[in-house]
Every structure is written in structure tokens, then in C-alpha cells.
Amino acid sequence: MSIELQPEAQSAVDLPQLNRRLRPSAKAPVRIVHLGLGAFHRSHQAWFTHQASDAADWGIAAFTGRRPDAALALAEQDGLFTVVERADDGDSFTVVSSIVEAADGADVQRLAELVAAPATAVVTLTITEAAYRLGADGHLDRTASDVVADLAVLASGSGNPTTPLGRLVLALAARRAAGAGPLAVVCCDNLSNNGTVAHNAVAGMAGAWDAGLAEWINANISFVSTSVDRITPRTTDADIAAVQAACGYRDNSPVVAEPFSNWVLSGDFPAGRPRWEDAGAVFVADIEPYENRKLRLLNGAHSLLAYAGQLRGHTTVAQALADPLCLQAVEKFWDEAEANLSGPDGNAADLQIPAYRAALLARFSNARIAHHLAQIAMDGSTKLRMRAVPVLQAERAAGRSGAAAALMIAAWMDYSAAAAAFQDPLADQVAAANRLSGTERIRALLGLVDPALAGDAVVVELIADLCGTFEELAVSP
Ligand code: CS2
Numbered sequence: 001m002s003i004e005l006q007p008e009a010q011s012a013v014d015l016p017q018l019n020r021r022l023r024p025s026a027k028a029p030v031r032i033v034h035l036g037l038g039a040f041h042r043s044h045q046a047w048f049t050h051q052a053s054d055a056a057d058w059g060i061a062a063f064t065g066r067r068p069d070a071a072l073a074l075a076e077q078d079g080l081f082t083v084v085e086r087a088d089d090g091d092s093f094t095v096v097s098s099i100v101e102a103a104d105g106a107d108v109q110r111l112a113e114l115v116a117a118p119a120t121a122v123v124t125l126t127i128t129e130a131a132y133r134l135g136a137d138g139h140l141d142r143t144a145s146d147v148v149a150d151l152a153v154l155a156s157g158s159g160n161p162t163t164p165l166g167r168l169v170l171a172l173a174a175r176r177a178a179g180a181g182p183l184a185v186v187c188c189d190n191l192s193n194n195g196t197v198a199h200n201a202v203a204g205m206a207g208a209w210d211a212g213l214a215e216w217i218n219a220n221i222s223f224v225s226t227s228v229d230r231i232t233p234r235t236t237d238a239d240i241a242a243v244q245a246a247c248g249y250r251d252n253s254p255v256v257a258e259p260f261s262n263w264v265l266s267g268d269f270p271a272g273r274p275r276w277e278d279a280g281a282v283f284v285a286d287i288e289p290y291e292n293r294k295l296r297l298l299n300g301a302h303s304l305l306a307y308a309g310q311l312r313g314h315t316t317v318a319q320a321l322a323d324p325l326c327l328q329a330v331e332k333f334w335d336e337a338e339a340n341l342s343g344p345d346g347n348a349a350d351l352q353i354p355a356y357r358a359a360l361l362a363r364f365s366n367a368r369i370a371h372h373l374a375q376i377a378m379d380g381s382t383k384l385r386m387r388a389v390p391v392l393q394a395e396r397a398a399g400r401s402g403a404a405a406a407l408m409i410a411a412w413m414d415y416s417a418a419a420a421a422f423q424d425p426l427a428d429q430v431a432a433a434n435r436l437s438g439t440e441r442i443r444a445l446l447g448l449v450d451p452a453l454a455g456d457a458v459v460v461e462l463i464a465d466l467c468g469t470f471e472e473l474a475v476s477p
Contacts, residue, residue, distance in 0.1 A: 015244060018095065018251045020078040027079070027100040028059035032274075033114050033171075035164050036126035037062040037070050037102060043232040043257035045124050045188060047083055049098040051279030058274040059100035061114050065127060065164060068104035073252045075102045082243050082254040086368050092259075093247055108160040108167050115171035116178040121271035124186045125198060127164040129386070130379045130425040132191065132201040140165075140204030144425075147205065154209040169206045172221065173213050182220040182270035188228045190299050192291060192386050195225030195267055224267030227291040229298065231363060232257045233371045258369055260359075264290045289343050292390075293351050296337040298360055300387040300408070301330045305364075306376040307411035311418065311470035317376070318367040325470070332404035333391070340394035378423040380412045381430065381448050389450045392459070401462060410466035413445050418471070439464055 016022050032049065034041055041062060049058055064071045074081060079099035085092045103110050114120055135141035142148070150166030153159045161167050168185075175183070187198035202221075207214035235255055243254040263276060266287035277283065284290065302317065308329055309320025320326045334357055343350035388408040395402030416422055417434045424430055426448050433444035442464045447454035454460065 015248060015250050018077045018080050018082070018247075018249045020080060020097075022249060023080060023095050023097075025080070025095075025097040026056065028056050028098065029119060030059045030061045030100060030114055030117070031119050031272075032058060032060045032122045032124060033111070033120055034060050034062040034124045034126070035065070035105070035111075035168060036128070037064045037074070037099075037105075038126060039235055039255045040228075040230070040232045041124075041126045041188075042081055042096065042099070042253070042255040043083055044228055044230045044261065044263065045126070046096055046098045047094075047230075047257075047261065048263055048276045048279040048281055049274050050094075050096040052274040052276055053278045054275050055098060058098065060098050060124075061101035061103060062099050063103050063105040063107070063111055063167075065105050065131075068106065070253065071102040071104050074099060077251065077253065080251075082247060082251045084239065084243060084254055084256045085259045086256050086366070087259045088366055088368060091242070091246065093243065105164070105167065106160065106162075108170060111167055112171040112174035115168075115183075116174040116180055118178075118180045120175075120180070120183060122184050122186060122269065122273055123168070124188055125164070125168075126188045128379065129189050129191055130382045131164050132189070132197050133163070133165065133425075134197060134201065134382075138197070138200065140201050140208075142204070142208055151205070151208050165201055165205045168202060169209065169213070172202070172206065172217060173210070176213060176216045176220075182222065184222045184224050184267065184269045184271065184273065186224040186226060186265070186267075188226055190228070190295060190383075190386065192295060192390070193225060193288070194291075195223040199223040220270075222268040222270055224265055224269070225287045225291070226266070227262070227264040227287060227294045229262035229294055230257050230260065231366075231369060231371055233369060234375055236370070256369070258363055258366060260363055262294075284344070286344055289341070289351060292341055293353070293356060295386050296341065296391055297334055297353075297356060299383070300333060300337055300391065300405075301360065301364070302376045303380065303383055303387045304330055304333055304408045304411065306373045307380070307408070307415040308470040309373045310377065311411060311414055315373060316367075317364050317371040317373065318369070320373060321361070321364045329404065329407055329469075333408060336395050336400075336402060336404045337391050339398070340391060374421075377415065377419070379425060380416070381424050381426045384409060384412055384449045389453065392453065396456075396459070402459075403462060403466070406459065406462050407466045407469060409446065409449065410463045410468075411470055412449075413442065413463070414467055414469075414471055416445065442467070 083094045133144045150161040187194035191197045263281040305320040314320040388405045392402040392405035
């Protein structure tokens with residue numbers, strides 16, 4: 001009797017692992033240091049760098065955030081990994097070789113060594129919106145407990161900082177001491193004016209430690225603003241198995257992304273940069289119109305779907321969008337957002353919003369991308385400040401209610417009280433606010449997102465009325 005082996009069972013044992021022997025590719029010299037080695041970095045900045053015509057000159061040393069796992073896995077493969085571009089009608093696979101060193105973020109000494117190296121020209125960041133530790137005034141919150149702890153470490157001159165900001169500040173101090181000159185810090189997190197935010201956070205942290213370092217940073221470090229875009233869900237075991245089956249090798253770090261990708265950048269690169277434009281990156285003088293379009297239309301709809309969709313019992317973006325109640329809420333929010341967007345040179349038509357909206361509907365509906373709402377729901381108190389608050393404020397200033405933007409905030413509030421696992425930098429304060437009731441609860445929760453709005457009785461009442469809109473089904477655990 002013969003036994004037929006399943007192809008997966010065979011491949012798990014027999015297939016070779018992806019590495020630079022299996023796929024020979026020279027390691028480019030490190031000229032980019034990245035903080036925040038995760039799926040998005042791999043599908044976006046690493047992918048753009050890999051596609052650049054001068055890729056052979058630009059290697060990335062990527063550091064993880066809290067855990068070393070992603071670096072350990074990637075290091076086993078000499079930095080190689082597969083980008084799976086998942087379209088409605090099938091997958092395509094690219095082995096990306098731009099990451100030449102993957103390191104544990106806790107290895108601050110290596111980080112400092114690389115940032116201080118004269119060859120290093122660019123530091124890119126995907127450290128999450130919340131990691132910039134901005135207070136409601138747009139400046140570094142020096143009272144945040146991890147900021148306080150890192151400042152104490154920096155002041156003592158012994159031990160290692162644990163926040164990405166603290167680590168970067170220490171590394172920049174090493175560059176200053178080495179006399180290695182200017183470089184560009186390129187923020188790739190979804191924040192309005194993200195270059196300014198990164199500047200305020202880094203210079204704020206440096207200044208609280210050493211005024212001379214802050215001055216040196218202001219004079220030598222260019223903070224480039226960017227709008228980054230590529231839907232990239234977390235990699236699953238099924239994705240790993242799919243790569244194995246399709247590519248004939250084992251890859252412990254593949255990343256699945258939509259075919260669409262976009263990168264708009266604005267700012268100086270005093271020590272040079274790769275030709276990212278070869279992969280479609282766009283360099284502009286005024287980034288704000290593009291950034292606001294992306295943050296409010298794409299990310300705003302994402303947050304709305306994350307809270308409304310989960311309250312309605314959905315798990316993924318595509319599922320939530322197929323629910324007419326969620327779709328209607330998104331369309332109404334887009335109408336409000338669109339009314340307050342202005343284009344480059346004040347010409348809103350240049351932003352091609354109708355086409356952008358249609359494209360977003362198509363991208364969100366890609367059911368082959370399982371983009372989990374729970375992943376998007378994280379860190380809502382920070383995200384809503386960029387995604388809902390500016391639209392609500394603009395609508396109020398124009399004499400309208402801003403009800404669609406307010407509904408996003410109301411859905412977040414409902415979700416914060418119902419979610420089995422609520423992840424947020426202000427989770428403790430949110431839990432405390434949720435122990436209050438009625439208007440007091442709404443005001444306290446709103447105060448965590450935007451204190452000024454919490455002082456507006458009309459807005460508080462509007463949000464109180466909107467709470468409960470989506471709570472027809474319980475949040476799935
Ligand atoms: C999402 C983004 O998780 C989130 O907050 O809105 O990660 C989004 O998928 C990307 O910005 C798309 O470019």
C-alpha cells in the first residue's frame with residue numbers, strides 16, 4: 001500500500017531555508033538604520049529600498065522594538081524575506097534583500113555604533129504613533145513614566161534606555177561625539193506633520209537631558225515628513241505555509257501586503273538617500289495635502305471600521321465594509337473629511353478625491369487580505385487625534401455638527417467599554433473613565449483624546465447621543 005504525502009507535510013521537513021546561500025545576493029553596506037522592524041517596515045521602506053536602482057549601495061540595519069524575535073528570525077535568513085503581493089486575483093512573490101543586519105532593539109550599543117558611523121545617512125522610524133509620547137499640546141509628554149525612566153538612565157550615564165526615543169537620542173549623541181555630521185531622520189508613522197512630531201519628540205527628549213545635544217540636533221538633523229501607505233496585516237502561520245508551498249523554500253518572516261504602495265516625502269537628505277523614486281516614491285515641497293488625504297480618508301475609515309465593525313461582530317476590514325451600516329458611516333465620514341481637505345496650492349481638485357475614495361473601497365474590499373480590525377483598533381486615543389479630531393473641529397468651525405467624525409469617537413468609547421482586550425497607551429485612564437457614568441463618562445473619555453473638545457458641551461452631548469449606534473452585537477472575545 002502506498003501512502004500519499006501531503007505537499008505541505010513534505011515541504012516542512014525537506015525544503016531549504018531562505019538565506020543568501022539559497023538566493024545569492026551581496027549585502028549592501030549599511031547606510032540606513034531603521035527602528036521598528038515589523039511587517040510594515042518590510043513591506044514598505046525595505047521594499048522601496050530593494051527596488052531602487054542604487055540598491056547595491058544602500059543596506060538597512062533594522063532594529064526591533066520591544067522584543068528581539070523578529071530580528072532573530074530574520075538574522076537566520078541573512079535578512080532575506082519574501083513580500084507576497086496579494087491581489088484579488090492571485091499572489092506574486094519577491095525576495096527582498098535590502099535588510100543586511102537585523103538586530104535586537106535592546107542592543108543600544110550596536111545602534112549607537114551604526115548611527116555614529118559616517119556612512120550612515122538615513123534613520124527611518126516605524127515605532128508606532130503612540131511611541132512619540134506626544135501630549136495634547138503636540139510636545140513630548142515628559143511626565144510619561146517610560147520617558148521619565150529613560151531620562152533618568154540618560155542622566156545617570158549608565159544602563160540603557162528602553163523607549164525608541166531614548167535609544168535614538170543616545171545614538172545621536174554618539175554621532176555628535178564621533179563628529180560624523182548631519183543625517184536625515186525619516187518618520188514613517190501615521191501622524192500629521194510626522195517630521196515635526198519626530199523633531200519635537202527627539203529634540204524634546206535630548207533637551208531634557210543635554211541642551212547642547214538638542215542644539216546639535218537642531219543644527220544637523222533633518223526631520224523628513226512622509227506619508228506612507230501600504231496595507232500590511234500581521235503575518236500568519238497560513239501565510240508562512242503559503243510561501244513555502246508556492247516558493248519551494250522555508251521563510252520564517254514573509255510579509256503579505258496589498259499590491260498598492262505609496263510613499264510621499266518632503267525634506268532634506270543632507271547625507272544622501274537611495275533612489276526611492278525608482279520604486280514610485282514621490283518627493284514634494286508641501287506634504288500636508290497628501291498626508292491629510294491619506295490620514296483622514298484611509299486611516300480615518302480604518303479606525304471607524306475597527307470600532308464600529310467589531311461592535312457589529314466583524315473581524316476584518318473587508319467584512320466590516322460589506323456591512324451597510326458600517327459602509328454608510330464611512331461614506332458620511334468621508335463626506336465630512338473631504339469638505340475640509342485642501343489640495344496643493346489650495347486646489348482641492350488636484351487631490352482627485354472621488355477617485356481616491358473609489359480606490360479605497362476597492363482596496364478595503366480585497367477579501368484575500370485578512371486585515372484584522374483588532375490590529376487597527378489599538379492605540380485609539382492617539383490615532384483619533386489625527387483621524388477624527390481635526391475633521392470634527394473643522395466641521396464645528398464651519399458651523400456644522402461633525403456628527404460623522406463624532407460617531408467615530410463614540411464607537412471608540414463603546415468599544416473601550418466592551419472590548420475583551422483594550423490596548424492603548426492610556427488604557428488605565430480609559431478604564432477609570434469607564435467607571436464613571438452618563439455625561440461625566442463621555443467628558444472624561446473625550447478629555448483623553450482632546451481636552452478642548454471635552455470642554456465643549458455641545459460635542460459632549462452629540463457624542464453621548466451617538467454612543468450605542470453600533471452595539472447590536474457583542475464584541476467577539
Ligand atoms: C491602520 C494602518 O493599523 C492602523 O492604524 O490604519 O496601519 C494602515 O493599514 C496603513 O496606514 C495603510 O497604509
